[in-house]
Amino acid sequence: MTIKEKIEIKINKIINPQLLEVIDESHKHAGHVGAKPEGETHFHINMTANEFDGMNRVQRQRLVYKALAEELAGPVHALSLSLKGSED
Numbered sequence: 001m002t003i004k005e006k007i008e009i010k011i012n013k014i015i016n017p018q019l020l021e022v023i024d025e026s027h028k029h030a031g032h033v034g035a036k037p038e039g040e041t042h043f044h045i046n047m048t049a050n051e052f053d054g055m056n057r058v059q060r061q062r063l064v065y066k067a068l069a070e071e072l073a074g075p076v077h078a079l080s081l082s083l084k085g086s087e088d
Helices: 003-014 057-067
Strands: 019-024 042-049 078-085
Touching: 003 019, 003 042, 003 057, 057 078
Parallel strands: 042 078
Antiparallel strands: 019 042
């Protein structure tokens, strides 16, 4: 199973978003610190979830970081987020 697939499974299980896009942007960081030739080190997530309603930007980010703590402690070097609630 790829890192991207693991991220998708965890996010779907914990947050259950209406929209989830997990984009491997590792190729944009080739040669940078933390980048690996095989990729799967730098990701961007676009997500819309009811779970985010009533949360500010930092609370939304913390929820995602908590869900992906294992990946962020290991194979994922960088993660950028675009998070929206259903009311945004």
